[in-house]
Amino acid sequence: LPVGQVRRVPESQQDAVTALSGSGPAYFFFLVEAMIDAGILLGLPRTVAADLIVQTAYGAAVMLRDSGEHPVQLREAVTSPGGTTIAAIRELERHGVRAALIAAIEAAHQRSVELGRTS
Numbered sequence: 001l002p003v004g005q006v007r008r009v010p011e012s013q014q015d016a017v018t019a020l021s022g023s024g025p026a027y028f029f030f031l032v033e034a035m036i037d038a039g040i041l042l043g044l045p046r047t048v049a050a051d052l053i054v055q056t057a058y059g060a061a062v063m064l065r066d067s068g069e070h071p072v073q074l075r076e077a078v079t080s081p082g083g084t085t086i087a088a089i090r091e092l093e094r095h096g097v098r099a100a101l102i103a104a105i106e107a108a109h110q111r112s113v114e115l116g117r118t119s
Contacts, residue, residue, distance in 0.1 A: 015116060019108035027101065032057060 009017055032053050039049025063074055079085040092098070 015109050015112040018112040019105050022112075023105075023108045027104065028057070 004021075007017075035053045036046065036049045039052065040046055044052070060074075063069075064071060067074065069077075075089075079089065
């Protein structure tokens, strides 16, 4: 079921597209899986946690697509000073989640380059 848009990029950028977009759904599924597990850890039934996270992901994706705002602006709009979200963001940064995502995408890019050499 295709849900995206087609983008034409130069051949030299195909490995980057593979790493970012081709593998991208798996990164989102991985994050959603972890968020559902957190909901269960906090006492929510799996179905409730899954429903909440799927709807949250859907809403966030629509906002990203339709608002025209940078992701930083959208994140800041839902991050109250001294609130729950900034506490969570601090933990994500402390645990290197941003760096881990960048490193993972770089690894996917490198693997795509390697696979391209062998075919």
